[in-house]
Amino acid sequence: MKRVAALLLVLAALAGAFALAMRVVEVRADIADFLPEPATPEAAFLLQELRSGAATTLLLAGIEGAPAADLARISRSVARAMVESGAFSLVANGSAVVGDEEAAVLFAHRYALSPAATPEAFAEPALRGALEGVLDGLRSSAAPLVRRFAFADPTGAFLAMLRAWAGEARVATENGVWMVDGRALLVAQTRASGLDTESQAQAVATIRQAYDAAAPPPGTRLLVSGPGVFAAEAAATVRADVALVSKLSLVLVGAFLLWRYRSPMMLAVVALPLSVGTLAALLVVGAVFGHVHAAAIGFGITMLGVCDDYPLLLVTNRAPGESPRETARRIWPTLRLAAAAAVAGLTPMLASGFPGLAQLGLFAATGLVGAALATRFLLPPLLPPEGLFVRPLPERLAHLLLRLPARRGPVLVLLAGVAVALALAGGPRMERDLAALSPVPEPVRALDEQLRGQVGAPDVRVVLALRAPDAEGALRAAEATAARLMASGTVAAIDHPARFLPSVATQRIRIAALPDAATVAQRLEAARNGLPFRAAAFQPFLDGIEDARRLPPLTPADLGALPTLAARLSPLLRQEGQGWRALLLPSGIRDMDALRAAAAAVPGLLLVDFKAETGALLDQGIKEALKWGGVGALLVLVLLGAGRGLTGGLRIALSLAGALLLTFAILAALGERIGVFHLTAALLLAGVGMDYALFMSRSGEESTEDAARALGSVISCMVTTLLTFGLLALCATPVLHATGLTVTVGVASAFLLACALAPRRAGTR
Numbered sequence: 001m002k003r004v005a006a007l008l009l010v011l012a013a014l015a016g017a018f019a020l021a022m023r024v025v026e027v028r029a030d031i032a033d034f035l036p037e038p039a040t041p042e043a044a045f046l047l048q049e050l051r052s053g054a055a056t057t058l059l060l061a062g063i064e065g066a067p068a069a070d071l072a073r074i075s076r077s078v079a080r081a082m083v084e085s086g087a088f089s090l091v092a093n094g095s096a097v098v099g100d101e102e103a104a105v106l107f108a109h110r111y112a113l114s115p116a117a118t119p120e121a122f123a124e125p126a127l128r129g130a131l132e133g134v135l136d137g138l139r140s141s142a143a144p145l146v147r148r149f150a151f152a153d154p155t156g157a158f159l160a161m162l163r164a165w166a167g168e169a170r171v172a173t174e175n176g177v178w179m180v181d182g183r184a185l186l187v188a189q190t191r192a193s194g195l196d197t198e199s200q201a202q203a204v205a206t207i208r209q210a211y212d213a214a215a216p217p218p219g220t221r222l223l224v225s226g227p228g229v230f231a232a233e234a235a236a237t238v239r240a241d242v243a244l245v246s247k248l249s250l251v252l253v254g255a256f257l258l259w260r261y262r263s264p265m266m267l268a269v270v271a272l273p274l275s276v277g278t279l280a281a282l283l284v285v286g287a288v289f290g291h292v293h294a295a296a297i298g299f300g301i302t303m304l305g306v307c308d309d310y311p312l313l314l315v316t317n318r319a320p321g322e323s324p325r326e327t328a329r330r331i332w333p334t335l336r337l338a339a340a341a342a343v344a345g346l347t348p349m350l351a352s353g354f355p356g357l358a359q360l361g362l363f364a365a366t367g368l369v370g371a372a373l374a375t376r377f378l379l380p381p382l383l384p385p386e387g388l389f390v391r392p393l394p395e396r397l398a399h400l401l402l403r404l405p406a407r408r409g410p411v412l413v414l415l416a417g418v419a420v421a422l423a424l425a426g427g428p429r430m431e432r433d434l435a436a437l438s439p440v441p442e443p444v445r446a447l448d449e450q451l452r453g454q455v456g457a458p459d460v461r462v463v464l465a466l467r468a469p470d471a472e473g474a475l476r477a478a479e480a481t482a483a484r485l486m487a488s489g490t491v492a493a494i495d496h497p498a499r500f501l502p503s504v505a506t507q508r509i510r511i512a513a514l515p516d517a518a519t520v521a522q523r524l525e526a527a528r529n530g531l532p533f534r535a536a537a538f539q540p541f542l543d544g545i546e547d548a549r550r551l552p553p554l555t556p557a558d559l560g561a562l563p564t565l566a567a568r569l570s571p572l573l574r575q576e577g578q579g580w581r582a583l584l585l586p587s588g589i590r591d592m593d594a595l596r597a598a599a600a601a602v603p604g605l606l607l608v609d610f611k612a613e614t615g616a617l618l619d620q621g622i623k624e625a626l627k628w629g630g631v632g633a634l635l636v637l638v639l640l641g642a643g644r645g646l647t648g649g650l651r652i653a654l655s656l657a658g659a660l661l662l663t664f665a666i667l668a669a670l671g672e673r674i675g676v677f678h679l680t681a682a683l684l685l686a687g688v689g690m691d692y693a694l695f696m697s698r699s700g701e702e703s704t705e706d707a708a709r710a711l712g713s714v715i716s717c718m719v720t721t722l723l724t725f726g727l728l729a730l731c732a733t734p735v736l737h738a739t740g741l742t743v744t745v746g747v748a749s750a751f752l753l754a755c756a757l758a759p760r761r762a763g764t765r
Contacts, residue, residue: 003382003383003384004265004268006382007265007268007269007272007382008268010272010378010382011268011271011272011275014272014275014276014279015275017279018275018278018279018282021279021282021283021286022282024286025282025283025286025291025292026286026290026291026292027291027292027293027294027297028291028292028293028294038617039620041606042606042607042608042609042613043613043616043617043620045463045465045606045608046608046610046613046614046617047617049463056193056227057089057189057190057191057192057193057200057227058187058188058189058226058227059187059188059189059190059203059204059207059224059225059226059227059229060185060186060187060188060224060225060226060448060451060452061078061185061186061187061188061207061222061223061224061225061451062183062184062185062186062222062223062224062451063075063078063183063184063186063211063216063220063221063222063223064182064183064184064220064221064223065219065220065221066216066217066219066220068174068175068179068182069175070216070217070220071175071177071179071182071183071184071220072174072175072176072177072179072184073214074184074211074214074216074220075093075094075177075178075184075185075186076093076095076176076177077210077213077214078093078186078207078210078211078214079091079092079093079095079186081206081209081210081213081214082186082188082206082207082210085206085210086191087190087191087192087199087202087203087206088188088189088190088191088203089189089190089191089563089566089567089570090187090188090189090563090564090567090568091186091187091188092186092187092188093177093178093184093185093186093187094173094176094177094178094179094185095176095177099563099564101561102561102562102563102564102565105561105562106158106161106562106565107149107152107153107158108544108547108548108551109507109548109551109553109554110153110157110158110161110544110548111157111510111511111514111544111545111548112502112507112508112510112511112548112551112553112554113161113501113502113507113554114157114158114160114161114164115160115161115164116155116156116157116160116161117155117157117510117514118513119513119514119515121155121157122155122514122515122519122520122523123523124523124526124527126155127154127155127523127524127527128526128527130154130155130156130527131154131527131528131531131533132531133154133156134146134150134151134154135531135532135533137150138150151537151538151540151541152540152541152544153541153544154538154541164499165499165500165568183223185451188203188207189567189570189571190203200227204224204229207222207224208222208224223447223451225447225448225451226448229448230448237732237733238294238295238733239294240732241731241732241733241736242294242297244727244730244731245724245727245728245731245736248727249723249724249727252723252727253270253308253720253723253724254267256716256719256720256723257270257720259391260390260391260716261315261388261389261390261391262389262391263388263389265388266315266388269311269315269379269383269388270308270311270312270720272311272374272378272379272382273307273308273310273311273370273371273372273374273375273378273379274307274308274371276370276371276373276374276378277307277366277367277368277369277370277371277374278367279370280366280367280369280370281296281362281363281364281366281367281370282297282363284362284363284366285359285362285363285366288362289355289358289359289362292359292363293356293359293360295356295360295733295735295736296356296359296360296363307367307368307371308717308720309688309691309717309720309721310335310339310371310372310374310375311375311379312713312716312717312720313331313335313375313691313695313713313717314327314328314331314335314375314379314380315383315387315388315390315713316390316709316712316713316716317330317331317695317709317710317713318387318390319706319709322387323380323385323387324379324380324383324384324385324387325380325381327380327387328375328376328377328379328380332376333643334694334695335372335375335376336372336376337639337640337643337644337694338690338691338694338695339368339369339371339372340639341636341639341640341687341690341694342365342368342686342687342688342690342691343365343368343369343687344632344635344636344639345632345633345635345636345683345686345687345690346361346364346365346368346632346683346687347361347365347632347635349361349362349364349628349683350362350365356735360735361683364687368687390712392708392712393708393711393712393715398708398711398712401711401755402704402707402708402711402755404752404755404756404758405755405756405757405758405759405760406760407756408756408757411658411753411756411757415658415661415662418661418662418665419661421665422661422664422665422668425668427668428664428667428668428672428673428674429668429673429674430619430622430673430674430675431673431674431675461609461610461611462585462586462589462592462595462607462608462609462610463583463584463585463607463608463610464481464485464494464583464584464585464586464599464605464606464607464608465581465582465583465584465605465606465608466478466481466581466582466584466602466604466605466606467576467579467580467581467582467604468579468580468582469578469579469580470579470580471555471556471573471575471580472503472504472505472555473580474497474573474580474581474582475497475498475501475502475503475504475506475573475582476503476505476506477582477604478496478497478498478572478573478582478584479496479498479502479503479506481496481584481602481605482494482496482498482584484598484602485584485586485595485598485599485602488594488595488598489590490586490589490590490591490594490595490598491586491587491588491589491590491595492587492588492589492590493586493587493588494584494585494586494587495572495584495585495587496572496582496583496584496585497569497572497573497582497583500565500568500569500572501554501555501556501559501565501569501573504553504555507553507554508553511548511549514545514548514549517542517545517546520541520542520545521542524538524541524542556569556573571583572584572585592609595607622675622679626679629679629682629683632683632686633653633686636653636656636686636690637649637653640652640653644694644697648697651693651697651757651758651759652690652693652694652697654757655689655692655693655750655753655754655757656686656689656690656693656750658749658753658757659685659686659689659746659749659750659753660682660685660686660746662745662746662749662753663682663685663742663745663746663749664678664682666745666749667741667742667745670741672738672741675734675738677734677735677738677739677742678738678741678742681738681739681742681743682742682746685742685743685746685747685750688721688743688746688747688750689746689747689750689751689753689754691714691717692714692717692718692750692751692754693750693753693754693757693758695710695713695714696710696711696714696754696755696758697754697758697759711755714751714754715751718747718748718751721743721747722744722747722748725739725740725743725744725747726740726744727740728740728741728743728744729741729744
């Protein structure tokens with residue numbers, strides 16, 4: 001009883017330490033952690049945009065299920081509440097969003113900012129047409145707007161500027177808001193970084209609260225999408241998977257252990273090495289990387305299927321009359337070799353080039369070492385001296401499995417046939433789709449695609465990026481590059497930062513091109529002839545031209561008082577380190593190869609094809625995984641050869657290689673596309689299968705009783721591993737699903753091959 005109490009006390013202390021560690025260690029769920037380190041400037045740009053680009057702060061919302069008038073009312077109410085919350089730098093729903101103070105500043109600078117402020121707009125014919133338009137506007141329902149702006153800006157430079165900001169919007173306006181197919185649409189940009197998942201989740205909550213406060217009628221629905229929603233969905237998916245696996249694993253593995261060992265104490269025995277390994281792994285990964293990925297914690301839960309091998313081997317391999325300390329000392333060389341070989345197999349993950357996978361590798365390796373040491377030194381003193389009861393295997397099953405080495409010939413023929421068939425089929429199909437790495441459910445991604453299409457957001461596949469020492473240089477380069485590419489005829493349009501804020505040079509050129517006040521007055525008087533306007537009606541127009549000459553050009557430093565302009569500009573122009581980066585977004589690409597050639601002719605211009613670059617990143621990761629997997633295999637062979645001799649090492653290596661061959665053949669038959677997660681799971685599989693092959697390889701030198709005991713310990717390990725990893729295969733998180741499916745298939749193969757390729761015992765045939 002004292003030993004049970006001591007064991008429970010140690011477990012309680014470990015649980016408290018784990019809870020404290022979870023408070024201290026930062027946990028993230030960034031998918032970009034599972035992409036390799038960039039090898040090219042294009043790849044580096046892509047990863048930066050995935051992690052913290054302006055697109056990560058974009059949120060899209062749709063309101064549907066009510067009459068158009070109600071949808072418009074709700075849309076305006078939600079937009080107003082979002083602006084008042086201060087959490088958003090941009091809120092757009094089709095209605096006017098420019099505040100009076102900002103509008104006054106922009107109006108004063110209209111001739112410097114507007115593309116309509118050309119010398120031709122001030123010619124007498126153009127002015128005549130403008131005045132006639134003002135007269136028509138005063139007789140229409142737009143009279144209030146006309147009276148506000150037209151007498152100071154009859155050429156319409158200000159309104160043309162606002163229309164240019166809207167671009168070629170494909171969204172229809174109904175009841176004063178964007179409306180498509182009975183759905184009111186909103187676009188927002190959060191002030192918080194896309195990496196700040198808590199703030200992103202709070203921004204989504206703000207939208208939902210604003211919607212609820214707008215008193216929507218019954219049947220109305222709010223749809224929200226964007227990276228902030230993706231982050232919340234990904235976190236929820238990971239949490240749900242971890243909760244499912246941990247609860248069901250506890251029940252299923254616990255039930256098996258109770259059946260096999262007839263003692264609740266066995267649950268605590270298995271939990272001790274797992275707890276030590278998981279706590280050690282959490283602290284080490286947190287110290288090395290500064291944070292722990294959520295998938296790594298989920299991966300730690302899966303260690304239940306690996307780390308429980310060690311206490312099971314300790315308890316089940318105890319010989320009659322042997323104390324747990326003596327058993328631990330006897331099996332330690334084999335257990336130590338198994339742990340060392342497993343760690344050697346996992347070390348390539350550290351050099352995979354994927355920060356997330358490096359975390360998984362370090363987590364698993366640290367956990368395995370901690371669990372092995374706990375099994376050897378911490379656990380035996382806490383066990384009863386007489387050990388624990390172990391239910392014997394059914395005699396027929398043990399006899400059948402122990403006779404498999406005599407039938408290894410057909411097994412080798414089967415392996416050769418599978419290898420030939422897999423080669424003739426072209427090998428397993430590889431995964432090159434970045435979306436396959438995302439834990440975001442498919443319906444959520446489909447909704448995002450639908451909302452983007454309705455709101456007219458471009459499908460940004462290609463981005464052009466350039467750098468300059470300062471903002472002015474970046475704006476000038478953007479203007480020149482856009483003009484050059486448009487002239488090449490390779491694209492239909494290009495969005496760039498100078499559309500919203502022209503360079504200082506361009507602003508000065510536009511102001512210098514304005515005619516002098518006397519010339520404008522003379523032309524205006526001639527254009528007014530015959531129209532019912534007083535002579536002084538357009539004096540604000542003449543004064544505005546002179547005021548524009550005296551105003552300094554607007555620069556990014558002035559954007560603090562211009563939130564709408566800042567929100568439009570920030571996705572396309574930003575400061576990075578000591579320089580500035582401008583982004584250009586081409587649309588209507590007519591000839592991709594011609595665009596590449598035209599871009600290559602512009603010094604310093606970077607063309608990033610997102611789809612091609614993500615495919616290249618995944619290919620790079622798979623190549624790195626295969627390369628370092630080969631290195632890991634070589635390390636394992638060296639360790640096995642040193643521990644079991646050349647013949648014994650090759651026999652164990654054949655067992656592992658055969659298990660991997662069967663695993664990938666079965667995955668291919670199931671239609672699975674092999675990605676980097678499957679490959680790294682294969683490393684974990686090799687570590688799991690190592691235990692089976694090492695302990696079964698001793699059976700040829702042992703008595704029938706000892707061989708049956710070793711077989712029983714391996715079967716216990718296999719069943720608990722299958723119960724855990726089989727559940728992982730049901731998870732929605734790609735890394736957990738791929739790991740679970742790969743290891744589940746592989747463990748069954750590794751066990752059967754470990755039995756079939758074990759040394760033949762004397763007297764069997």
